[in-house]
Amino acid sequence: xxxxxxxxxxxxxxxxVGLRPTRQRLALARLLFAQGNQHVTAESLYDRTQVxxxxxxxxxxYNTLHQFTDAGLLRQVMIDSSRSYFDTNVEDHHHFYFEDxxxxxxxxxxxxxxxxxxxxxAILPAGMELSRVDIVVRLRRAE
Amino acid sequence: xxxxxxxxxxxxxxxxVGLRPTRQRLALARLLFAQGNQHVTAESLYDRTQVxxxxxxxxxxYNTLHQFTDAGLLRQVMIDSSRSYFDTNVEDHHHFYFEDxxxxxxxxxxxxxxxxxxxxxAILPAGMELSRVDIVVRLRRAE
DNA sequence: TTCACTGCAAATGATTTGCAAAGCA
DNA sequence: TGCTTTGCAAATCATTTGCAGTGAA
Numbered sequence: 001x002x003x004x005x006x007x008x009x010x011x012x013x014x015x016x017v018g019l020r021p022t023r024q025r026l027a028l029a030r031l032l033f034a035q036g037n038q039h040v041t042a043e044s045l046y047d048r049t050q051v052x053x054x055x056x057x058x059x060x061x062y063n064t065l066h067q068f069t070d071a072g073l074l075r076q077v078m079i080d081s082s083r084s085y086f087d088t089n090v091e092d093h094h095h096f097y098f099e100d101x102x103x104x105x106x107x108x109x110x111x112x113x114x115x116x117x118x119x120x121x122a123i124l125p126a127g128m129e130l131s132r133v134d135i136v137v138r139l140r141r142a143e
Numbered sequence: 144x145x146x147x148x149x150x151x152x153x154x155x156x157x158x159x160v161g162l163r164p165t166r167q168r169l170a171l172a173r174l175l176f177a178q179g180n181q182h183v184t185a186e187s188l189y190d191r192t193q194v195x196x197x198x199x200x201x202x203x204x205y206n207t208l209h210q211f212t213d214a215g216l217l218r219q220v221m222i223d224s225s226r227s228y229f230d231t232n233v234e235d236h237h238h239f240y241f242e243d244x245x246x247x248x249x250x251x252x253x254x255x256x257x258x259x260x261x262x263x264x265a266i267l268p269a270g271m272e273l274s275r276v277d278i279v280v281r282l283r284r285a286e
Numbered sequence: 287t288t289c290a291c292t293g294c295a296a297a298t299g300a301t302t303t304g305c306a307a308a309g310c311a
Numbered sequence: 312t313g314c315t316t317t318g319c320a321a322a323t324c325a326t327t328t329g330c331a332g333t334g335a336a
Binding site: 020021022023041042043058059062063082083084 | 299300301302303309310311
């Protein structure tokens with residue numbers, strides 16, 4: 001059962017970003033944010049709702065992922081041109097992409113890799129400002 | 144008219160990668176490689192064939208882009224989850240993405256940014272080897 | 287002649303949308 | 312009650328595929 005008490009933490013979190021805490025949004029928020037960082041697609045998240053016995057349509061999963069992204073609760077990751085991944089980690093960080101399995105993992109932020117963000121501003125074309133730097137380190141199984 | 148002489152340079156280039164130099168492939172190769180580096184989508188390249196009066200179907204444009212990519216003449220760039228971009232520059236380099244217009248541009252390779260390639264090997268997870276590092280610097284118009 | 291290649295139209299897969307019914311404030 | 316949100320099915324968009332006809336060697 002989803003906790004619908006008017007003052008529960010999950011309800012407050014949704015209200016804080018201007019989203020009405022409906023049963024579907026609460027259930028999806030729980031799947032997404034209850035555990036550590038996750039990388040999901042609409043389809044993968046929908047599958048988990050079905051396993052968990054949550055009644056929600058695929059269209060609502062799509063809509064909710066976009067609403068959460070607009071609200072800053074999720075970040076969209078461009079890695080595969082055929083599907084959209086959403087990342088529950090909205091901090092500044094980058095990704096490993098496992099070509100064999102299609103899986104995504106965060107690159108630990110302490111790595112030198114992220115120093116790129118400090119370098120980037122120096123190379124911007126005139127009249128442009130930095131929106132974001134995305135780094136994807138593509139990996140394959142070592143032979 | 145497309146030059147179909149058995150020994151023309153364009154014909155040789157296609158033969159060299161194992162592709163039969165058909166009228167469609169030669170015409171597309173000319174659009175792609177006659178000028179400097181380009182970033183195209185199947186649709187944008189198809190539009191140019193229509194403007195140029197080249198008879199070719201959209202399906203063939205898709206197939207040819209993939210054949211050229213497999214042959215190493217093009218590189219696929221993952222930037223926008225809704226469409227595939229192909230880059231005529233197959234050298235090791237990275238991209239600016241102009242969020243306002245959807246355009247892509249190469250980041251001049253002399254920039255420090257590319258030093259990332261030297262750093263990357265040090266952070267690989269066990270059992271994995273580097274396939275490629277993709278960096279996208281997303282830009283918006285400065286306000 | 288032969289097999290690769292092309293074009294068309296239908297199929298696919300991910301995502302979006304229209305609209306009536308259901309739910310939250 | 313009144314305005315959101317949801318669910319379903321249909322629509323869309325990019326891309327792929329089946330297959331009969333065309334073309335290069």
